[in-house]
Amino acid sequence: MxxxxxxxxxxxxxxxxxxxxxxxxxxxxxxxxxxxxxxxxxxxxxxxxxxxxxxxxxxxxxxxxxxxxxxxxxxxxxxxxxxxxxxxxxxxxxxxxxxxxxxxxxxxxxxxxxxxxxxxxxxxxxxxxxxxxxxxxxxxxxIDSEHSAIYQCLDGKRQYLNKIILTASGGPFRQTDKEQFANITKEMALHHPKWNMGAKITIDSATMMNKGFEVIEAGWLFDLESHQIEVVVHKECVMHSAVEFIDGSIIAQMALPDMKLPIAYALYKPHRIEFKNKLSFVDIGSLTFEKPDLEKFELLALAQEAFRKKDKNLGLLLNAADEVCVEHFLENKIKFTDIPKIIKQIIVDFEDNLSNNIFELQAQTQMIKTQTIKLIEKTRGF
Ligand SMILES: NC(=O)C1=CN([C@@H]2O[C@H](COP(=O)(O)OP(=O)(O)OC[C@H]3O[C@@H](n4cnc5c(N)ncnc54)[C@H](OP(=O)(O)O)[C@@H]3O)[C@@H](O)[C@H]2O)C=CC1
Ligand SMILES: CC(=O)[C@@H](O)[C@H](O)COP(=O)(O)O
Ligand SMILES: [Mn+2]
CATH class of the missing domain: 3.40.50.720 (NAD(P)-binding Rossmann-like Domain)
Known part of the structure; x- marks a missing residue:
């Protein structure tokens, strides 16, 4: 044991x-x-x-x-x-x-x-x-479902990888006009269409910051350049991600959306645990794929940009500012539309001088969180 x-x-x-x-x-x-x-x-x-x-x-x-x-x-x-x-x-x-x-x-x-x-x-x-x-x-x-999917698909074939296809649900506001975003309440944002998760990641899915974080997560985990990470909106959430090899073959990992599978794989790989509920293609009928709307979900675009400039470690700023913004949104202190505005301002204000020592990174995270709170208090939202 x-x-x-x-x-x-x-x-x-x-x-x-x-x-x-x-x-x-x-x-x-x-x-x-x-x-x-x-x-x-x-x-x-x-x-x-x-x-x-x-x-x-x-x-x-x-x-x-x-x-x-x-x-x-x-x-x-x-x-x-x-x-x-x-x-x-x-x-x-x-x-x-x-x-x-x-x-x-x-x-x-x-x-x-x-x-x-x-x-x-x-x-x-x-x-x-x-x-x-x-x-x-x-x-x-x-354990993250997309990264587990990629890990399962790669299985000894990393040297042939061309790119990954990171799927996104699109969140609860995939079809909502951007003009309506100012009216989004926390109750609306906490209602993920497919996954039942903790409050913070659920709000991150609604802003698509979660997908942005996952781009950075995948980049480091699988040692990828930014052009090797394609984000595709797949609202059915049964293809948990896919890999494309140099010969054009694509292998995807598919299952019903349930975190028990990636958790079990992390704990028992290469063995597989039996789960009763299985995915049926006939019941699903069709699968859809679309480009993410980067104008509507600007935090995804910002995180992709952050990974393109990964030496600057802007992920620290994104993460610290987002953590504070999500907390404030959940306490009804800022609006949904304030979240990207505040995070963008923090990137402008603190872009330089980030460390590459883990304890300094932790201290800088605390500092950025404090500065984000000050910015929110100063502007009382935007
Ligand atoms: N939920 C999901 O399906 C998925 C989650 N993830 C990732 O997994 C992680 C956990 O997510 P999730 O389980 O949804 O989150 P939850 O909010 O449900 O749970 C968070 C856990 O962390 C504990 N915690 C919170 N703050 C602190 C702290 N300051 N010090 C120590 N412990 C703390 C909580 O304790 P307490 O309960 O006492 O507050 C709780 O046990 C996140 O990073 C998320 O992005 C990734 C993919 C899917
Ligand atoms: C279950 C899981 O891994 C979450 O990260 C999930 O992917 C969130 O869904 P979206 O961010 O695609 O809405
Ligand atoms: Mn995920």
Missing amino acids: ENILILGSTGSIGQNAIEIIKKGSKYNIIGIAFNKNISKAIEQIKLLKPKYVYVAKADYIEQLKQLFPTIKYFTQDALVDLIAKSDVDFVINAFVGSAGILPSYYAIYYKKKFALANKESLVVAGKILTDLAKKNNIEIIP
């Missing part, structure tokens, strides 16, 4: 991962990590009896100690000690946002088997993480 640590156990990916792991006998869940969802965490501790628990909000530790005194607890700066533990074999990083960046670094640094859902890690620190992974001979196993 391998001992696995689940970062983000209380979230959408974390809960799916636990469900899959509990059905098999390959992994023992040695540790869980979460932010503040104490009731879900208590439920998980009772079920899983982990040896280690990390809580970002330290105030909850006393409450947990009363209930489960034999567990070893960790908070904030001690997350590194938990990841480094010699009895942690495998780490799943399903934290959301910039909280996931350093944990990815530590998992690779301490040579753990490593499956990554937290795309923000690669958006902000793609070069550092992929360089370190190469140096330490660690594979970053993708």
